[in-house]
Amino acid sequence: MNVQPAQDLPEFGTWLNAAPSTLMEHRGRPVVLAFVNAASAWCAQRLAELALWQARNPGKLQLVIVQVPRFDFERQPQQALKLLRRAGATAPILLDADWQTWRRFKVEAWPTLVLIDAQGRERDRLVGLGGELDRALHGLCDGLSAPLEDDIRGGAEMNAEPRLPLRFPTGLAATADRLYVSDTGHHRVLECTHGGRILRQFGLGTADMVNGSASEATFNRPRGLALGRDVLYVADTGNHALRRINLLSGQVDTLCGTGRPGAPVEGQLSQPWDSPLHYPLGVAVAENQLLVAMAGDNRIWSYDLGNHRLSWRAGAGGIEVRDGSGHLAAFAQPSAVVAVQQVLYVCDALGSAVRSMQLRGDLVQTLLGQGPWEFGNHDGPRSQALLQFPQAIAHSADAPVLWIADAGNGLLRTLRLGGGELSTVQLPRRLHSPAGLAVAAGKVFIAETDGHAVLCYDPNSGELGEVPIEE
Structure with missing residues (x-):
């Protein structure tokens, strides 16, 4: 198992729907960094799997989505945020417009999950789809105390979508x-x-x-x-x-x-x-x-x-x-x-x-x-x-x-x-x-x-x- 201190997130990153944060601030709680591309169906599927796990295990870990653009339009904060919300994403999203975070963590493919334990050490990586996601996430959280009430509730998204008759209509x-x-x-x-x-x-x-x-x-x-x-x-x-x-x-x-x-x-x-x-x-x-x-x-x-x-x-x-x-x-x-x-x-x-x-x-x-x-x-x-x-x-x-x-x-x-x-x-x-x-x-x-x-x-x-x- 690869256990080493994880790099931290960029100090002046662009956060799309949450206040800026660092991995240091989450010490004491496991973190999953999900490196995704908002336009990718594979990434949307991985985010759906993570959301399902979190719904079954509320508050046990902090998910941070790192949006790494493929297309020019994805570098625009509002468009990147909308594309991820279409897929149901509600976790804090960091826009990695210049791929700085991608390079810092030496990521090579979409989607990649970087699993960081409560002590701030990288424990594992899951690249692509498949793999034993449930086992990896449960292993990351083993031995920790029950989550706090604030962690279970989670933070509210900033600049939420308006309540309208339609929500992201497509077909x-x-x-x-x-x-x-x-x-x-x-x-x-x-x-x-x-x-x-x-x-x-x-x-x-x-x-x-x-x-x-x-x-x-x-x-x-x-x-x-x-x-x-x-x-x-x-x-x-x-x-x-x-x-x-x-x-x-x-x-x-x-x-x-x-x-x-x-x-x-x-x-x-x-x-x-x-x-x-x-x-x-x-x-x-x-x-x-x-x-x-x-x-x-x-x-x-x-x-x-x-x-x-x-x-x-x-x-x-x-x-x-x-x-x-x-x-x-x-x-x-x-x-x-x-x-x-x-x-x-x-x-x-x-x-x-x-x-x-x-x-x-x-x-x-x-x-x-x-x-x-x-x-x-x-x-x-x-x-x-x-x-x-x-x-x-x-x-x-x-x-x-x-x-x-x-x-x-x-x-x-x-x-x-x-x-x-x-x-x-x-x-x-x-x-x-x-x-x-x-x-x-x-x-x-x-x-x-x-x-x-x-x-x-x-x-x-x-x-x-x-x-x-x-x-």
């Missing part, structure tokens, strides 16, 4: 007269009119995984939505599951997933829990199949709605932007998908890319994007155009155009299919991390995630307005 779906919203932070799915009046709420609003009627069922940070005939499919991200809402009866059930992350199992499933899933973010319907963007394993999967067969369609598993057929291709955290005829278009978040996959043959090609570390804000030919952390795509039924939510740049972009160039839509203002799109009735609906709002853009008039979501 959207729309028909000619209905708008469906994944109210991710409130763990529910809403059915609204285009004017914003809530008609139905699916889910109690508590983070759990329960099937049943609209008023009995529960979700956990639902994200992507896709409409089928009288059915709404949900990528229930926090539950690592695919869920289905019967829009006629309001009944919610589970198609696939166990409620916990794991390596999906190919084959015909006799029961939904026969295979785990790993951080599904986006979902689309094509030819009686659900196409799933699985961010946790960087692959595209399909679920056959007829025979309940789960199939690994494309992606090798590593974070990479590589073209090829099926398993020879590679994705970098696919976050959204849309099916257009015989093509699936994929929004590759960490690759700052838009990819295409032929539904017959599973050939993957890159439409936009230069690689996992190449990003920016440039319109023009596909070979030169750049995005930054795109989060959603949608298709215009009346035109060969893809709409792209360029979250890192706060922009709405368009790409004309068939060889067209990337263009920026001239909106009245910059968007606050858009992460959901839907096109219906000649309008583009935008989930302005960090603004806790849904917007409506009229391409004909150029008007942009908020959809007032309310009961």
